[in-house]
Amino acid sequence: MTENSERRVVSVIVINEASVLSRITDLFSGRGYNITSLTVAPIPESKYSRLTIVTSGSVRVIEQITKQLHKLIPVLRVYEHADMVEKEVAMIKFPASENLSDIQALCEAYNGKIVNAGENTIIAMVADEPKRINNFLKAIKRYNPKEIVRSGAVALER
Amino acid sequence: MQISGAQMVIEAFIAEGVDTVFGYPGGAIMNVYDEIYKQDKFQHILNRHEQASVHAAEGYAKASGKVGVAMITSGPGFTNAVTGLADAYMDSIPLVVVSGQVPMSLIGTDAFQEIDAVGISRSCTKHNYLVTDAKDLPRILKEAFYIARTGRPGPVHVDIPKDVTAQIEEFDYDIELDLETYKPHTKGNPRQIKKAMEAIAKAKRPLFYLGGGIINANAAYEVREFVHKSGIPAVETFMARGVLSHDDELLVGMLGMHGSYASNMAMSETDLVIGLGVRFDDRVTGKLSEFAKNAEVIHVDIDPASISKLVNANYPIVGDVKNVVVDMLAQIEKIDSDNYESWRETINNFDELHPLTFHEDSERLKPQWVIQRVGELLGDDANISTDVGQHQMWSGQFYPFTRPRQFVSSSGLGTMGFGFPAAIGVKAACPEKTSINFTGDGSILMNVQELMTAVEKKIPVINIILNNNFLGMVRQWQTLFYDKRHSETDLSVQPDFVKLSEAFGGIGYRVHTKEEFDAALKDAVEKNVVAFIEVIVHRMENVMPMVPAGGSLFNMMLLEKKESK
Numbered sequence: 001m002t003e004n005s006e007r008r009v010v011s012v013i014v015i016n017e018a019s020v021l022s023r024i025t026d027l028f029s030g031r032g033y034n035i036t037s038l039t040v041a042p043i044p045e046s047k048y049s050r051l052t053i054v055t056s057g058s059v060r061v062i063e064q065i066t067k068q069l070h071k072l073i074p075v076l077r078v079y080e081h082a083d084m085v086e087k088e089v090a091m092i093k094f095p096a097s098e099n100l101s102d103i104q105a106l107c108e109a110y111n112g113k114i115v116n117a118g119e120n121t122i123i124a125m126v127a128d129e130p131k132r133i134n135n136f137l138k139a140i141k142r143y144n145p146k147e148i149v150r151s152g153a154v155a156l157e158r
Numbered sequence: 159m160q161i162s163g164a165q166m167v168i169e170a171f172i173a174e175g176v177d178t179v180f181g182y183p184g185g186a187i188m189n190v191y192d193e194i195y196k197q198d199k200f201q202h203i204l205n206r207h208e209q210a211s212v213h214a215a216e217g218y219a220k221a222s223g224k225v226g227v228a229m230i231t232s233g234p235g236f237t238n239a240v241t242g243l244a245d246a247y248m249d250s251i252p253l254v255v256v257s258g259q260v261p262m263s264l265i266g267t268d269a270f271q272e273i274d275a276v277g278i279s280r281s282c283t284k285h286n287y288l289v290t291d292a293k294d295l296p297r298i299l300k301e302a303f304y305i306a307r308t309g310r311p312g313p314v315h316v317d318i319p320k321d322v323t324a325q326i327e328e329f330d331y332d333i334e335l336d337l338e339t340y341k342p343h344t345k346g347n348p349r350q351i352k353k354a355m356e357a358i359a360k361a362k363r364p365l366f367y368l369g370g371g372i373i374n375a376n377a378a379y380e381v382r383e384f385v386h387k388s389g390i391p392a393v394e395t396f397m398a399r400g401v402l403s404h405d406d407e408l409l410v411g412m413l414g415m416h417g418s419y420a421s422n423m424a425m426s427e428t429d430l431v432i433g434l435g436v437r438f439d440d441r442v443t444g445k446l447s448e449f450a451k452n453a454e455v456i457h458v459d460i461d462p463a464s465i466s467k468l469v470n471a472n473y474p475i476v477g478d479v480k481n482v483v484v485d486m487l488a489q490i491e492k493i494d495s496d497n498y499e500s501w502r503e504t505i506n507n508f509d510e511l512h513p514l515t516f517h518e519d520s521e522r523l524k525p526q527w528v529i530q531r532v533g534e535l536l537g538d539d540a541n542i543s544t545d546v547g548q549h550q551m552w553s554g555q556f557y558p559f560t561r562p563r564q565f566v567s568s569s570g571l572g573t574m575g576f577g578f579p580a581a582i583g584v585k586a587a588c589p590e591k592t593s594i595n596f597t598g599d600g601s602i603l604m605n606v607q608e609l610m611t612a613v614e615k616k617i618p619v620i621n622i623i624l625n626n627n628f629l630g631m632v633r634q635w636q637t638l639f640y641d642k643r644h645s646e647t648d649l650s651v652q653p654d655f656v657k658l659s660e661a662f663g664g665i666g667y668r669v670h671t672k673e674e675f676d677a678a679l680k681d682a683v684e685k686n687v688v689a690f691i692e693v694i695v696h697r698m699e700n701v702m703p704m705v706p707a708g709g710s711l712f713n714m715m716l717l718e719k720k721e722s723k
Contacts, residue, residue, distance in 0.1 A: 070463070
């Protein structure tokens with residue numbers, strides 16, 4: 001219980017079929033573990049999908065969960081990432097009255113730009129490491145963001 | 159061949175060599191039952207509760223080594239079966255359980271007898287399927303049997319909506335399975351095996367730790383050869399009873415919470431644990447940090463998730479235990495059995511100090527005597543099932559098992575009510591052996607309706623009810639750890655078990671003495687009908703030795719030495 005909690009990123013390649021997602025998330029919920037973020041999308045030209053799961057918990061329990069993930073019949077492969085490139089997308093809606101060029105400059109520092117400008121609002125998008133996304137979201141607070149959405153992380157082993 | 163989904167189920171069973179199906183009909187599964195009516199390739203045994211159908215299929219699977227099959231309807235039929243699925247999952251028993259479901263058009267509408275069956279069974283099966291198109295049915299059924307019996311075996315649940323069982327499609331069962339994501343690792347890594355054998359050769363006090371996986375893998379006779387050629391002593395888990403014969407000189411005994419003193423001490427003193435088909439269950443290890451504290455660990459298991467789950471393995475070997483043991487036997491010359499002479503002597507001394515025994519009582523029969531006596535009278539001729547509680551532990555301790563698959567019990571889940579239906583399944587699989595169910599006055603009432611099943615199908619199970627008028631194991635814990643507050647465990651108000659059996663068409667005996675017991679057992683075996691033998695036993699007998707939950711294996715509560723009079 002007192003074991004140290006650690007942030008872990010796990011990718012899972014699964015057959016793209018009904019119920020596969022709940023099979024995977026059940027392994028976490030059954031142990032009282034929270035999933036911080038989860039992204040799923042089909043792998044092009046295959047019958048598989050790739051899930052990227054960000055979670056935190058004791059090393060021992062996470063290891064056990066990944067072993068149990070392997071055991072699920074529709075799971076092809078599980079990667080416990082150690083050395084990876086990790087990216088996340090965030091979209092932020094601002095009132096159109098905010099300073100556009102300031103926001104534009106900030107976005108550029110975080111691999112982003114303004115992707116939509118309307119009558120009342122503008123939408124900006126950035127793509128970066130989750131940690132840097134956190135920093136970006138702090139930095140833009142003073143421009144009164146109305147809505148923020150994060151995609152959850154995706155990762156590739158180097 | 160164009161046939162209905164219901165006929166496909168029948169054809170698949172026949173192709174898989176199924177000879178017995180346990181089940182209970184109902185609305186959503188009626189199309190399949192209609193096909194059962196029309197065929198004569200396998201027998202159907204009508205249990206009187208769906209839970210019992212699954213337990214019977216488990217008993218059948220454990221005794222025969224084949225996949226057990228149960229069939230149930232949707233809604234309550236399915237939810238009743240869940241305990242059986244969970245039980246089979248915990249004990250790695252290969253089952254295919256087919257359930258009916260409301261028609262596809264009604265799924266999700268809170269239809270009559272609708273429940274999200276695959277949602278419920280997901281966490282207590284090895285795999286499950288909701289069949290949405292009869293075109294998929296041949297493949298799914300073939301996969302279900304394959305997945306159930308391969309790798310670490312387990313129950314597979316197939317949920318079939320009623321309209322899918324009516325749908326007519328092409329049936330071809332002669333298909334190649336393409337399970338790209340499911341490839342059990344059956345061959346042990348040769349380098350790891352070599353290292354493990356070298357570790358055994360170097361060890362001074364090695365100990366075999368034998369588990370139920372050996373029985374699942376049909377590896378008991380290979381393991382016997384390994385034990386005998388190496389001269390290394392062995393302890394068995396409750397699940398492994400019968401891997402070695404009870405009279406094997408190298409068998410120390412059963413270990414764990416109610417293991418023998420010598421077994422638990424041997425495990426505490428060993429310098430190399432050779433774990434075969436085990437999973438380091440908490441009832442076996444006691445306090446983990448003190449378990450085999452000074453030992454290295456070899457762990458052979460088909461399930462990679464079992465290895466280093468609880469105890470770190472220095473020599474992890476993923477593979478079918480039979481293959482691995484055969485590979486190890488090929489290098490047996492590395493091991494000199496003379497090296498372990500003094501270690502064997504140490505263990506013998508442990509056993510002489512506190513042998514596994516009990517004290518007779520002049521007034522009432524002791525439950526342990528009953529079990530031992532059945533062993534003397536029937537021995538190898540009987541297959542043994544048990545329910546859950548004190549009688550279960552005494553069966554593990556005192557019955558003289560001689561062969562694998564002789565013993566069937568709900569080990570992992572600890573399901574009261576398991577024993578009687580399981581014994582029906584065992585008898586269906588092995589009609590030539592006497593099928594005994596050791597049970598208690600608490601457990602027997604949890605599936606007592608199976609009297610009807612057994613009587614109807616003339617399946618002569620002998621239930622030996624060790625009646626102490628208590629929910630004995632819980633009473634024991636209350637006596638020891640709750641200052642004798644026997645909360646809701648006094649079962650003094652009881653049915654007349656003799657009349658109960660007779661009411662269903664069985665026979666019944668109530669016995670108080672050794673002579674009465676011998677006569678009743680002899681009579682029941684001769685009459686070869688369904689029987690209850692109610693044995694009035696000592697009320698306050700405790701299962702000893704005992705490692706209190708969470709305690710270290712070497713800190714056992716022991717049987718008090720009898721004062722010499």
